[in-house]
Amino acid sequence: MRIAIVGAGLAGLTCGRALAAEGCPVALFDKGRAPGGRLSTRRTDTSLGPVAFDLGAPFITADDPAFGAELAVWQAEGTVARWPAAGARAWVGIPGMDAPLRAMGRGLPVRWSTRVEAVAAEAGGWRLQGADLDAGGFDVVLTALPAEQTATLLRPAAPDLAAVAAALPSAPCWTAMAAFARRLDGVPDLLSERGGPGDTFAWAAREAAKPGRSGPESWVIQAGPDWSRRNLERAAADVAADLLGRFFAAAGVAAVQPVHLAGHRWRYAASGAAGRNTLWDPTRGIGACGDWLLGPRAEHAWLSGRRLASAVAATRASAASQPGP
Ligand SMILES: Cc1cc2nc3c(=O)[nH]c(=O)nc-3n(C[C@H](O)[C@H](O)[C@H](O)COP(=O)(O)OP(=O)(O)OC[C@H]3O[C@@H](n4cnc5c(N)ncnc54)[C@H](O)[C@@H]3O)c2cc1C
Numbered sequence: 029m030r031i032a033i034v035g036a037g038l039a040g041l042t043c044g045r046a047l048a049a050e051g052c053p054v055a056l057f058d059k060g061r062a063p064g065g066r067l068s069t070r071r072t073d074t075s076l077g078p079v080a081f082d083l084g085a086p087f088i089t090a091d092d093p094a095f096g097a098e099l100a101v102w103q104a105e106g107t108v109a110r111w112p113a114a115g116a117r118a119w120v121g122i123p124g125m126d127a128p129l130r131a132m133g134r135g136l137p138v139r140w141s142t143r144v145e146a147v148a149a150e151a152g153g154w155r156l157q158g159a160d161l162d163a164g165g166f167d168v169v170l171t172a173l174p175a176e177q178t179a180t181l182l183r184p185a186a187p188d189l190a191a192v193a194a195a196l197p198s199a200p201c202w203t204a205m206a207a208f209a210r211r212l213d214g215v216p217d218l219l220s221e222r223g224g225p226g227d228t229f230a231w232a233a234r235e236a237a238k239p240g241r242s243g244p245e246s247w248v249i250q251a252g253p254d255w256s257r258r259n260l261e262r263a264a265a266d267v268a269a270d271l272l273g274r275f276f277a278a279a280g281v282a283a284v285q286p287v288h289l290a291g292h293r294w295r296y297a298a299s300g301a302a303g304r305n306t307l308w309d310p311t312r313g314i315g316a317c318g319d320w321l322l323g324p325r326a327e328h329a330w331l332s333g334r335r336l337a338s339a340v341a342a343t344r345a346s347a348a349s350q351p352g353p
Pocket of ligand 1: 142
């Protein structure tokens with residue numbers, strides 16, 4: 029059973045690793061240049077030297093015991109550590125949020141910088157196509173993408189699965205990344221304005237205060253969903269400057285000129301919840317995982333990826349136990 033997985037974020041890598049551990053040949057495809065997805069870390073050269081920004085999730089938590097156990101494994105491997113400033117349950121990647129994903133990606137056949145534009149049926153299986161891609165001979169194709177991208181990619185091949193994803197719109201999130209020549213005294217390492225009078229940003233995190241980091245004073249500021257939606261089509265540079273001004277106002281400190289400032293628009297930051305673990309059609313050999321099946325957090329992506337791998341492995345085991353012709 030040759031298996032293609034489209035998307036190598038946390039869900040796709042978890043699914044791919046679990047299937048590879050079952051002895052299934054997997055091939056992963058991701059449009060990004062490196063592991064991360066919505067747990068990305070952006071590394072930038074500034075006049076102060078290199079600065080790293082966790083531009084997606086600022087930290088992650090575990091409610092599910094299985095994901096808690098996985099975090100303990102990652103801690104033992106040295107890819108995550110607790111971050112008490114964000115609460116007793118908060119974990120961050122070491123030295124960036126992408127660290128556990130980079131570790132998971134090692135040893136898996138992932139084709140980076142490869143956008144899959146079409147999933148096409150071919151005799152006895154599936155073919156993936158894109159600008160620099162035409163790969164066939166897959167018995168199974170699985171997606172591990174945000175809901176909107178799942179819907180677009182699966183619509184021609186599996187409109188029933190695409191319809192489930194299309195019903196779950198995500199919330200966007202504008203993110204600003206700023207580095208400063210000096211420390212912003214008097215500002216706590218994690219600032220939240222969630223539900224406050226301005227309700228502009230959800231979180232602002234001092235990056236160098238996270239465990240395993242060093243480097244200049246740098247901040248990631250994440251706008252709330254309503255503000256992000258209202259400002260969605262503005263230019264990134266404009267939004268970053270706007271968010272930075274609102275951050276200074278909320279922190280109650282005088283504005284300081286950053287040495288580096290950039291904005292990033294997450295169109296599909298926070299998912300809905302389909303209320304199911306996975307989508308899997310064993311007859312056609314097509315399925316989907318991702319946070320949006322269970323909820324908007326990293327642990328939902330991990331759980332969904334793992335459960336899709338179990339479902340596919342069970343189908344494979346049951347096919348292998350059938351008597352041959
Ligand atoms: C701003 C922000 C704040 C967050 N805060 C938190 C938090 O506090 N706590 C928490 O637990 N979670 C948080 N999250 C959510 C968490 O990051 C996600 O739940 C998790 O990373 C989703 O993983 P995934 O694998 O399902 O999707 P993704 O990480 O989105 O992975 C999808 C992958 O698919 C690739 N891809 C997309 N389209 C294609 C294509 N056509 N072809 C090939 N590859 C493609 C992408 O490059 C990406 O690598 C936050 C997310 C954001 C953006």
